[in-house]
Amino acid sequence: MLTLFGVVSVIFFLFNVLPGDPAQMMLGQNEDSAQLAIVKQKYGFDKPVSTQYFYYLNDLSPISLHSKNTGDYTYLRPGKYSAIKLFAIGNTTLVLKFPYLRESFTKQGKKVSAVLAETLPNTFVLAVSAIVIAMLLGIFLGIISALFKDRWLDKTIQIFSTFGMSVPSFFSAILFAWFFGFILHKYTHLEMTGSLYELDDYGESNHLKLKNLLLPAIVLGIRPLAVVIQLMRNSLLEVFNQDYIRTARAKGLSEFQIIKRHAVKNALNPVVTAISGWFASMLAGAVFVEYIFGWNGLGKEIVNALNTLDLPVIMGSVLVIALLFIIINIFVDIIYVWLDPKVKLQ
Numbered sequence: 097m098l099t100l101f102g103v104v105s106v107i108f109f110l111f112n113v114l115p116g117d118p119a120q121m122m123l124g125q126n127e128d129s130a131q132l133a134i135v136k137q138k139y140g141f142d143k144p145v146s147t148q149y150f151y152y153l154n155d156l157s158p159i160s161l162h163s164k165n166t167g168d169y170t171y172l173r174p175g176k177y178s179a180i181k182l183f184a185i186g187n188t189t190l191v192l193k194f195p196y197l198r199e200s201f202t203k204q205g206k207k208v209s210a211v212l213a214e215t216l217p218n219t220f221v222l223a224v225s226a227i228v229i230a231m232l233l234g235i236f237l238g239i240i241s242a243l244f245k246d247r248w249l250d251k252t253i254q255i256f257s258t259f260g261m262s263v264p265s266f267f268s269a270i271l272f273a274w275f276f277g278f279i280l281h282k283y284t285h286l287e288m289t290g291s292l293y294e295l296d297d298y299g300e301s302n303h304l305k306l307k308n309l310l311l312p313a314i315v316l317g318i319r320p321l322a323v324v325i326q327l328m329r330n331s332l333l334e335v336f337n338q339d340y341i342r343t344a345r346a347k348g349l350s351e352f353q354i355i356k357r358h359a360v361k362n363a364l365n366p367v368v369t370a371i372s373g374w375f376a377s378m379l380a381g382a383v384f385v386e387y388i389f390g391w392n393g394l395g396k397e398i399v400n401a402l403n404t405l406d407l408p409v410i411m412g413s414v415l416v417i418a419l420l421f422i423i424i425n426i427f428v429d430i431i432y433v434w435l436d437p438k439v440k441l442q
Contacts, residue, residue: 103418140169155196197412208412219393223378226317238328260322266384269315289390312389320374331363372428376421
């Protein structure tokens with residue numbers, strides 16, 4: 097909770113104090129004094145920074161305070177969000193609600209939560225697909241590399257791994273889109289751009305296009321795949337030198353049984369740490385991949401919001417990504433208990 101509070105504070109002061117007047121940024125060149133006053137009053141920009149900060153915390157808090165005065169920013173106007181009124185104290189009402197991420201500047205008052213609900217699932221599907229590819233191939237190739245240490249197969253995998261870690265995602269995205277979506281299009285039937293759901297020719301309904309997931313998932317998974325290969329190989333080689341592995345060999349267990357029952361599970365700890373970090377990073381780092389492939393996800397939405405100075409969408413996106421980082425790290429700590437009995441859940 098303290099980490100999340102720190103993130104919320106940094107987000108607020110970074111986007112509301114440093115850039116200048118958010119109302120002027122919102123209106124752009126079309127501003128006039130009357131419009132500027134209306135926007136400032138509607139979004140609370142006419143208040144001191146400390147009051148605006150309280151408004152932001154009040155919007156995000158599940159339990160918040162609201163004024164009965166219709167001219168106040170905290171007035172619970174109809175349609176703002178659904179809330180359960182707990183009790184009233186004078187002119188103030190305490191309510192229970194979902195966190196309010198405010199409304200988009202450029203989407204005609206559309207709620208940021210609605211924007212995120214439309215884009216985050218696509219990014220989540222892309223990140224999960226990429227991390228599954230990285231885990232399955234990375235663990236398998238890491239085991240093969242460890243078993244054939246210093247042989248030609250190991251060296252080939254290490255060259256691939258080093259190359260995968262060195263190539264930036266935006267470059268590999270352009271390369272894959274051009275080669276597999278353009279040069280080899282008649283063989284692969286893959287498009288250079290496309291999202292998970294696309295409108296039909298009549299623009300009436302969305303259709304699922306799973307083939308559009310293949311290229312961005314592979315590109316997004318290349319760098320974590322390379323990291324998993326290196327970690328799995330090094331961790332497995334270290335485990336092979338442990339006393340309990342020698343004992344298992346002395347008992348006559350086959351190499352396959354030793355790897356399956358003892359070695360792999362104990363070698364997964366650093367891999368889990370890396371995977372968790374990469375999965376959280378993918379939700380934020382898919383920006384270039386989504387933009388190049390035209391994938392309608394959170395990354396592409398962040399780029400569009402930056403281009404249009406849509407501060408509420410940017411702030412809401414960063415906050416959600418930070419929250420996902422925190423949740424994933426908690427789950428990783430719990431998984432450690434299952435992987436390593438020496439770690440106690442406290």
